[in-house]
């Protein structure tokens with residue numbers, strides 16, 4: 259199945275969240291889930307924003323936490339030209355066949371309505387998202403220093419005081435500009451890190467202490483996550499690693515097989531499924547699988 263097609267026939271039709279192309283590791287899915295559920299439990303209201311949506315992997319996940327009366331905005335260039343040459347080179351190298359329609363097809367496979375889609379450079383985002391309106395922002399657009407510093411300034415403007423921001427690729431060798439911009443904001447702009455994973459740094463411009471303490475309590479209950487606390491720039495910073503992490507339940511695709519059918523015969527899962535695979539005649543297993551493919 260192509261994720262990047264141009265014609266209707268080639269548009270993606272993901273059957274499972276795992277079919278959506280993108281970069282969003284299980285450990286970060288767990289942390290998004292932890293922060294967004296915590297906001298829900300604390301009845302913290304506010305909008306969601308993603309800068310850099312690509313084909314929708316992280317957006318689809320975030321969309322599952324949107325509540326009545328809240329707005330989810332995603333901003334991406336998709337198939338529009340970039341505003342400068344370095345950004346243009348970054349796009350043609352990393353996302354050569356990305357299209358807005360592919361994002362829409364993916365997103366609508368999991369949710370009934372699209373988020374507000376701002377197709378353009380992230381520098382325009384504050385014209386679409388109001389000041390102090392967001393409880394959670396995911397920054398994952400250009401990885402060039404000049405763009406990321408702009409995204410940080412916009413995020414600071416739109417984020418509520420107790421809101422949380424997640425920065426992607428804050429330490430990767432291929433994008434030193436993100437590291438420079440994010441740690442620059444920590445040193446100079448009052449950004450306060452809470453936790454880091456291998457790919458993302460989670461921070462706030464509010465008070466990080468309570469979230470850190472609650473996160474540490476939760477981490478003690480997770481045998482699948484390694485963690486440690488370092489002192490960085492005079493404050494504790496939680497570090498998390500987890501290779502064989504159990505992801506939170508992913509959003510469900512409308513193209514997936516009906517319950518009790520796909521789930522019954524998929525390759526991973528319950529003892530009942532394994533028993534069925536082992537003891538049903540192969541011809542029956544194959545027939546059920548192919549009828550599942552025809553109906554999905």
Ligand SMILES: C[S@@+](CC[C@H](N)C(=O)[O-])C[C@H]1O[C@@H](n2cnc3c(N)ncnc32)[C@H](O)[C@@H]1O
Nearest residue numbers: 280281310311312315316334335379380399400
């Ligand atoms: C790493 S991908 C996003 C991945 C996505 N969040 C996920 O987890 O699957 C980065 C995205 O940023 C977009 N992008 C790059 N520069 C941009 C800019 N200046 N303004 C808006 N979007 C940009 C690219 O088109 C690409 O879709």
